[in-house]
Amino acid sequence: MKDQLAKILAEAKAEIGAASAAEDLEALRVKYLGRKGVLRNIMAKLSKLSPEERPAAGQLANRVKQDIASLVGERLKSLSIAPEDREVFDATLPGRMRPYGTLHPITHVTREVKRIFHQLGFEWVEGPEVEDGWHNFDALNIPPNHPARSETDNFYITDDLIIRSQTSSVQIRVMEKQKPPIRIIAPGRVYRPDTVDATHHYFFHQVELLMVDRGLTFVDLKNIITLFIRGLFGPEVKVRMRPSYFPFTEPSAETDISCVFCGGSGCRVCKDTGWLEMGGSGMVDPNVFEAVGIDPEVYTGLAFGFGIDRFAMLKYGIDDIRLLTENDVRFLKQF
């Protein structure tokens, strides 16, 4: 009987392995395990064995029955996984790709800026793009008749309604509402009339930083800018600051970084100077503090405004600023 059961199991294994459709398996199940199946047949013969042999044989028969059932089950599962019509497996055929989209390079860079400043504990704020004269000019120490208010440098809607020419207006909005300590970063679109070419546009993106507290100094400004630049372009980048002029900061500085393309030895991008201009910064001018009711004898502040488009262009090697707003999908798909 033992031999007989082993033989049945071996045969069943072979047949089940060869089965290629669910119906075949069902037929085999009936053949071996059915009411009139092979195993029933064998089991019926158990009674003819001696009482000593009976338990062992019974157990064995049951095990074979279970084995066959699970073989059928496994084969059925594997049949349902592997499509039966793929006779020759070809891994190089294309899959059913899902559509994929991309984020704009400006978003990628803005996110990086965000990441760096979140780590430093800066809050992310936004301000209006259509501003009044107070926030875009007066409070920023740009009095009436200041050349920076001219129509060649600003988009005007009315005499007192301007499409902001810098994100510094957000500084005023924040300081009007919030008492120091202040630690904010404000990304945003800004607008300045300009003739569009490969390096100029009248629409671009800035990120503005403002920190106001007791004891902040120019040294802190330089340290924060250095942290930021290295967070963005890597630890080997050198940062240089030189005197500049902005009505809303004093002392003011222009920030240069060692050219990320040639490492400072001089190339086409840096016009052989080894340096790239990044943007303006400085200590908040006391007149700005007075405009928003913060005592400049008690608090000092530092601020910068850097161009995000420039970061994106440097980071990705984009050589024409117009690509950023043309939105050619072949361009967008690269990021």
Place this chain on the structure above:
Amino acid sequence: MKITLNWLKDYVDAGLPQEELLERLSAAGLNIEDRRSLGDDLYVELEVTSNRPDCLSLIGVAREVSALSGKPLVIPTVEYKTSGVKVEDVASVDVLDAGLCPRYTARVIKGVKVGPSPAWMRKRLEAIGLRAVNNIADITNYVLMECGQPLHAFDYDRLNERRIVVRRAKAGETITAIDRKEYELKDDMLVIADAARPVAVAGVMGGLDTEVGDSTTNVLLESAYFEPVSIRRTSRALKLASDSSFRFERGVDWKGVDWASRRAASLMAEISGGEVLESVIDVQGEKPPVVKTSMRFSRLPVILGIDVPADEAVRILKALQFRILSRDAERVEVEVPSHRHDVEREIDLIEEVARHFGYDKFDVEKPISIAVTLPSKEDSIEEEVREMLVANGCNEVVTVPFVGDDPAGRACFWDAEEPLVVRNPVNKREGLLRRSLLPCFLRVKRHNQNHGVADISIFELSRVFLPKRGRKLPEEKRVVGILRDGDFADLKGILESLFAGLHVGERVTYRSSESAVFSQGAVITCGEAVLGQVGMVSDRMVVDYDLRGRPAYAEIDFKALVKEVADVVRYVPLPRFPAVERDLSVIIDAGVPWGKIRECVEGAGIETLREVRFVDLYSGEHLPEGKKSIAFRMIFRREDGTLTGEEATGAVETILERLKTEFKAELRS
């Protein structure tokens, strides 16, 4: 400011190697914009910020070099012989508007021989990009570049009555300037006139008629101080700028006015053989006040973060020609030199000290204190929305908000007044501030279509500008715009994924609505809140933008969406008992929308009904005219035990009855 290093050496010998000199200039705030070798000389273009007109001259640059090198500044000595005749006896000056012209000086040089300038002068002028004209004009240019004071030489004999009248232009007056163009003058513009007519636009450009030429023998030399704002306004209004107006509008040195005149007179005597008349006509109105200010030494580390020794700070101020009025242990009081209009406060002095102490001294490692911030709900959802749209195959765009005055440009899905109009747009046909992202997206669509990219799916999370009655600033609504080439269901599917991902999908409904923007469109609501609209763009826009194919567009109010998203997700226990699914297929009037059918099913009062799912829609053959067949699946479940087949069957019958009474629906066999 354009200079050459050899010319600069006339005024200061820094004694520094060329490269170091340039580096120090840049470090002091005069950035090197361009440089070019001129054989044994070097041409350098320096960037001068608008607050520093005192550096718009070689002597001005030399002053900085002198301060940073410690070498003396050498100002050319001015000497000439004068004839016995006094200038007052041969000419007169009337200043009728002392507000716009606080100082006007005139000298007369007689008997000049007009001809080419000497080679050394021509070489220097040409090296910095100026065209040599004749010795008299060249001398005025040379002195302008040397000290920053603009000068003008008139042909004395062509001045009616030998008179100079400084006055505002009369309405309708015109002048032909030396660029040979005629300019119409307005009564807020200052002119230099003779007894009869304007002979120069003050501070901007001289007139052609009194220009010094070959026949000129006598010259009236003007050196003046004009009010900066008036010069700038005139220069802008006439679209006429010159080296003179550039300096006047930034402010010249009151005290330098006469020196420049004497310097030019002496050169005219020397080079053109003229004879300078004795004395000067110098009409002065209100002098700019002498500025005195002081600096507390204790403020230096407070602002700068490093220690600058008091002696060093004082040395720097002295070297920059600030006159020390007093000094004690706490502070220094100074008189600001007349060429520095930008210095009047303590902070200005601190900047001077920092600038010459060197910004490289601030390379001090200092840790920044750490604070903890969490992204706001809006911030996090913004990122989620971007990710989900990208995962749905959309490319993010960044568009410029200026749009045209066409139906798409005026499109608006929100409550708003007429669009804002930009007074001075770059592109005259795109002067409106958008109230929807749609026109911007149609431009993107057209651009891609014209560059061979047929099907696009794009999105942007950006602002639209909605003017509101009674408010000064427009509302800047943040919206999510999505444009996709495909049918309505395609784009609606993306919205459904988006809303499902934010767990608001179950509460969102779409109600078809008429609009000028869409040929077929719907309003999207979530509970009580209107989220936005979705639809197929209208024929008019397809035509206006030359589109091949009709894209679908959706615009969602981002803030309204954020409001609907739960602050915290709360876990709901999984069902403990199995569900029973039943399908139903009914024949119903074609005009009944699926949404109504679902509402009816859900409203049939079956407590165990958990979900109604659309399965299939069929119309056409085998169905009566005006009918459609809709199949849907209902899922029933009890929370307190296993639902029996009989219960489910009973529920389906109730629902079917309800559909029959409400819509005369019939069961499809």
